[in-house]
Amino acid sequence: MxxxxxxxxxxxxxxxxxxxxxxxxxxxxxxxxxxxxxxxxxxxxxxxxxxxxxxxxxxxxxxxxxxxxxxxxxxxxxxxxxxxxxxxxxxxxxxxxxxxxxxxxxxxxxxxxxxxxxxxxxxxxxxxxxxxxxxxxxxxxxxxxxxxxxxxxxxxxxxxxxxxxxxxxxxxxxxxxxxxxxxxxxxxxxxxxxxxxxIGQAAPRRRAFAGTLAQTLRYGENPHQAAAFYADGSGRPGVATARQWQGKELSYNNINDTDAAFELVAEFDPLAPAVAIIKHANPCGVALGETFEAAYRRAYDCDRTSAFGGIVALNGTLDEATARAITEIFTEVVIAPDATDAARAVFAAKKNLRLLTTGGLPDPHAGGLTFRQVAGGFLVQGRDNGHVAREGLRAVTRRQPTEAELDDLMFAWTVAKHVKSNAIVYARDRATVGIGAGQMSRVDSTRIGRRKSEDMAEALGLSAPLTEGAAVASDAFFPFADGIEALAAAGARAVIQPGGSMRDDEVIAAADRLGLAMVFTGQRHFRH
Known part of the structure; x- marks a missing residue:
């Protein structure tokens, strides 16, 4: 040759x-x-x-x-x-x-x-x-x-x-x-x-995926794993389309966590400031607020320990006051549709903090595919773009939720969609106050969310954990009444869940006995 x-x-x-x-x-x-x-x-x-x-x-x-x-x-x-x-x-x-x-x-x-x-x-x-x-x-x-x-x-x-x-x-x-x-x-x-x-072929005989190299990475999830980042060309706003203003190169884990954070905040109306703090692809605090600074501080107060070294996402323009609040602790990455010059100037003093701006938010209602490799093949599914409207909820208990409880139920349900299963999210006043994620037992997730809220109450000098009076979302149905009993023990007052268990009647009866209001969505949000 x-x-x-x-x-x-x-x-x-x-x-x-x-x-x-x-x-x-x-x-x-x-x-x-x-x-x-x-x-x-x-x-x-x-x-x-x-x-x-x-x-x-x-x-x-x-x-x-x-x-x-x-x-x-x-x-x-x-x-x-x-x-x-x-x-x-x-x-x-x-x-x-x-x-x-x-x-x-x-x-x-x-x-x-x-x-x-x-x-x-x-x-x-x-x-x-x-x-x-x-x-x-x-x-x-x-x-x-x-x-x-x-x-x-x-x-x-x-x-x-x-x-x-x-x-x-x-x-x-x-x-x-x-x-x-x-x-x-x-x-x-x-x-x-x-x-x-x-032509409406949901499962064609052959399926191909492709991407263009966006970045070679130092390593993958662990230093012994080679890795690279590819863009799919869809133009969906996110890490793949973002401009990085400062900070060292993003790692594999940074990209994965930043994507999780940005997809979560994109669920909320851009007119309502929303902030999510993510650690290991799970939210450790999410909140809405009158301002982004207020939303950030409320999200931070859900789990201050886990927020250290986390990823912060906003659904609007990062401003100076919020930037200063974020820099009070070590943060790996901040991602937002935009950032003011003053906010960028605040971050300039933190050379290791990465700031990404995307120019927009991903559409949470959009279709598209996600895929995951398994031995000998890969699984393909549609993106989880399922949403439940407030009027689509079905109240199943004697006590109906109040309007304020409905607000928190809808908020908690939106967050639960982005928490690894089994997912339990406690919320009050449109802010998370306890999150249990990724457990083999739904009762364990319920208890973990409560324990985190108790720890934060002690750190904040509160007389009682914020799970008292909270609304709770569960990403899937409660198979037994013990989960409802654990929520009531944590002080929860309202529950949103898909329903569909063989023991729904027992679960509803337990909620009635404990004075909880409960609504069914008819839709679940497993996230593995």
């Missing part, structure tokens, strides 16, 4: 014209013969550069609205021919096929077209055919051909040519080929996923 291949001829056909003219000029300046198609040729020619149309090479004009222009033996033969194979060389000579040493293609903007909400026919027209075919051909023949699919690689190609005296090395072409195949795989994954949705 030949190592160094002189670059004499390049075929360029791109949808994204960014950097095109400068790159083409740099190639021409190195004596490279330029071939091109349609709008790309016009742009290059318009810059005063010599370029041959592919139609002149093939002897066929572009036809069928551009659907057929590069699907021709003189194009694919120039990409696929093995230069050290005598039969291939003879075929090239016999049919007038010119060797192509560099292919530069970026594909029709299918993903962007789908993201804009285009209709079915428009999406179909933005499925590229000739581009992927050329990319795959050139990448297969990387022994002789360099393949560029990303604008970001233009500079690398020019640097390679400078170092190698106008040639490319095999190692360089191999790296480009890998990127090329990853791009066509991602493109096909986007098309197949879109089509599955468009």
């Amino acid at each position: 030949t190592d160094r291949i002189p670059l004499r001829r390049a075929l360029i056909s791109v949808s994204d014209k960014a950097g095109l003219v400068d790159f083409a000029r740099a190639l021409a300046g190195r004596g490279v013969d330029l071939l091109s198609t349609g709008g790309t040729a016009q742009a290059v020619r318009g810059a005063g550069l010599a370029v041959r149309d592919v139609a002149d090479l093939t002897g066929f004009p572009e036809m069928m609205d551009g659907r057929v222009k590069t699907l021709h033996p003189r194009v694919h033969g120039g990409l696929l021919a093995l230069r050290d194979n005598a039969e291939h060389a003879a075929a090239m000579e016999a049919h007038g096929i010119e060797a192509i040493d560099l292919l530069v293609v970026n594909l029709y903007p299918f993903e962007a077209t789908v993201a804009k909400g285009a209709d079915y026919a428009t999406c179909v027209e933005n499925i590229d055919i000739g581009g992927p075919a050329m990319i795959r051909a050139a990448a297969k023949n990387h022994a002789f051909v360099a393949t560029v699919v990303d604008v970001e690689d233009y500079a690398a190609v020019l640097a390679e040519l400078d170092v190698q005296g106008g040639a490319t090395t095999l190692a360089f072409r191999q790296r480009l080929a890998q990127a090329a195949y990853a791009r066509t795989a991602a493109y096909d994954a986007a098309v197949s996923s879109w089509m599955a949705d468009a």
Whole structure:
């Protein structure tokens, strides 16, 4: 296999014209013969550069609205021919096929077209055919051909040519080929996923996922695990789209926890300041407030111990007063749609604190898929975008919840959706006051939430824990009455839960006996 291949001829056909003219000029300046198609040729020619149309090479004009222009033996033969194979060389000579040493293609903007909400026919027209075919051909023949699919690689190609005296090395072409195949795989994954949705196939026979490297990570959950962060291109506001203003590089665990925090606060109306503090992907405090500072301090007072070294998320613009409150303890990451200059100035003094702004909130009602790897495969499901309206609740006890209790029940239910199962959330005045998460027994979660509230009452100098008079949410039904009895022992006054247990009657009877109001949602929120 030949190592160094002189670059004499390049075929360029791109949808994204960014950097095109400068790159083409740099190639021409190195004596490279330029071939091109349609709008790309016009742009290059318009810059005063010599370029041959592919139609002149093939002897066929572009036809069928551009659907057929590069699907021709003189194009694919120039990409696929093995230069050290005598039969291939003879075929090239016999049919007038010119060797192509560099292919530069970026594909029709299918993903962007789908993201804009285009209709079915428009999406179909933005499925590229000739581009992927050329990319795959050139990448297969990387022994002789360099393949560029990303604008970001233009500079690398020019640097390679400078170092190698106008040639490319095999190692360089191999790296480009890998990127090329990853791009066509991602493109096909986007098309197949879109089509599955468009025709209503919830579980297609084959499912593909793809992403673009956003960041290499020092390690994964633990130092012995390699890791990287990929963006899926959906544009959903969050860590993948955020701007990092300061602080050291995000870790694997930082990204996971920050995502959990931001998805939680996005559940609340942006007109109502909401703050969530997350530790190990579980909320240790969530609150609404008249201001973000007030919401932060109320969230912090749920579990001050766990909040240390946590992640803070806001559902609106971070202001100076809230920034100062946050910096009173060590915090790993703060994420918000935006931050004022004054808030950023406060954080500037904390060099290890990472500040991320996203420009928006993820839509908690949006669809989409989540997936998780298991041995030999992976599980795919729709995003948990389930919501229960206040009027959809069903009161099942003799005592009906008060309006204030309903407010807290709805708040606690929203938070419980983001707590690892088994989840129990105590809330008062739209702030969490005790959270029990991730236990094998729902009663244990109930007791843990109570114990945390008792610890905080002692730390705050309160005469009684804030679970006294609280509303409580359970992410799934109570299988036995002992869970309700544990809540009553903690001082809870109202409960929201899905219902659906074989022993619902016993659970309701226990709530009536203990004077609790209870409502059923008919929907659960397991989070494993």
